[in-house]
Amino acid sequence: MHSISNDRFSFLLLCQPTFISYIAYCKLPKDKQCVWPNRVRFTDDDMEALARKLADYPICESVVFGELWRTRTKAQLISLEEGALDHWFFGRTVMAGDAIHKGTTNSALGGCTAMEDGVAITNQLHQLLNRLPNKKPSTVEISATMQEYQDSRLDRVKTIVKVGGDLTRLQAFDGWYFYIMQRWLTPWIGLDTLAINIAKLASAGTNLSFVDFPEQKGLLGWQDTIAVEARKNEQRKLPKRWWYWTGDLQQIWPLLVGFFLCFSSTLLWFLPRDPHHVWSGIEAAH
Numbered sequence: 276m277h278s279i280s281n282d283r284f285s286f287l288l289l290c291q292p293t294f295i296s297y298i299a300y301c302k303l304p305k306d307k308q309c310v311w312p313n314r315v316r317f318t319d320d321d322m323e324a325l326a327r328k329l330a331d332y333p334i335c336e337s338v339v340f341g342e343l344w345r346t347r348t349k350a351q352l353i354s355l356e357e358g359a360l361d362h363w364f365f366g367r368t369v370m371a372g373d374a375i376h377k378g379t380t381n382s383a384l385g386g387c388t389a390m391e392d393g394v395a396i397t398n399q400l401h402q403l404l405n406r407l408p409n410k411k412p413s414t415v416e417i418s419a420t421m422q423e424y425q426d427s428r429l430d431r432v433k434t435i436v437k438v439g440g441d442l443t444r445l446q447a448f449d450g451w452y453f454y455i456m457q458r459w460l461t462p463w464i465g466l467d468t469l470a471i472n473i474a475k476l477a478s479a480g481t482n483l484s485f486v487d488f489p490e491q492k493g494l495l496g497w498q499d500t501i502a503v504e505a506r507k508n509e510q511r512k513l514p515k516r517w518w519y520w521t522g523d524l525q526q527i528w529p530l531l532v533g534f535f536l537c538f539s540s541t542l543l544w545f546l547p548r549d550p551h552h553v554w555s556g557i558e559a560a561h
Contacts, residue, residue, distance in 0.1 A: 278446055279334055280457055285446040286334050287381065297343065298380065299329055300355070300447055315354040322352035355379050357440050359432050364421035366414055369396060376432045378439035381446060382473075388435050391481045392428060398484045399424045431479070438476065471495075 277288040284301040309315055330341030344350075359376040363369060372389030403412055403420045412420075444450075445457045461469070471494075479498045 277335070279332075280446050280448055281332060282448050284329070285443075285448075286332075286340065287446075288334060294348075295343070297334075299325075299340070300379070300381070300443055301325065301329075302447060302449060303354075309354075311356075311358065314356075317352040317354070322350065325352065355443075357436055359429065359436055361429075363425040363428075364418070367417050369421050369424070371396065376436060378436040379443040380439070381442040382435075382439035384435050384439060384477075387477070387480070388432060391431075394481045394483055395424050395428055396421075398481070399427075401485050428481075435476070438473075 277286075277290065279286040279288075284299060287298045287300065289296040303315070307315055326341075326344050330339065330344065332340050334340050334343060356377045357379055363371075363375045371392035373385065375392075376388065378385055378388075399420045403416060407416070441453075444453045445461070448454045448457060474495050478495045482497065
């Protein structure tokens with residue numbers, strides 16, 4: 276896998292021994308951005324026009340996008356939708372996967388999230404049938420069960436959609452915040468840290484509650500959903516002292532570090548030119 280970041284767009288290449296699959300993520304101009312239930316549709320002419328704009332941008336040291344595009348076997352231009360609906364069922368009809376939530380493909384979590392939906396529905400129906408061993412569930416009882424399915428999944432789905440969206444914007448340098456994060460802070464943090472954060476998100480996934488299996492734990496192990504919720508509830512009860520501000524700092528520390536780097540580089544650039552500044556004296560003495 277190979278990712279190339281650019282200004283408001285990025286390339287993602289998945290290389291196999293005999294072929295290459297690649298995606299060009301481009302931010303839509305404001306006049307083409309839309310919100311459900313509206314939808315953007317593109318023609319082959321739109322696709323060719325966009326490919327011409329990207330043709331001269333490199334995808335590695337010796338190849339530009341245009342060279343790869345000319346050798347394509349098939350291609351399409353689609354609108355990447357992201358978001359989660361608030362209503363997932365009606366009576367005995369229930370939806371899962373992309374029918375109710377979509378995220379950009381950079382995180383590759385869409386298929387896994389859809390499978391989690393199927394597992395959650397199965398768990399809820401299994402519990403319902405166990406409560407009614409000799410009775411066929413009514414529409415009201417099934418609706419209540421599907422409401423539990425939706426309530427148990429909605430927050431997690433929204434988190435996964437946001438993770439995918441943030442990753443897309445990081446790789447496309449979408450504004451100064453994401454540029455600083457991707458260009459300066461991500462190399463400093465290291466990909467291992469990012470991988471652990473993704474693994475923590477995955478380890479909290481839903482599993483079949485009624486199937487016993489010998490669990491093979493890795494570095495993190497699978498988190499039980501109930502235990503995760505209990506831990507979150509305990510954290511909400513903690514007093515807001517400075518050593519509990521990790522969640523708040525996690526939101527703003529990239530900006531703080533970016534500001535510090537910009538400020539430090541400014542000082543290093545301008546202050547040595549001031550003959551009255553102590554750094555100028557040190558430089559002259561050296």
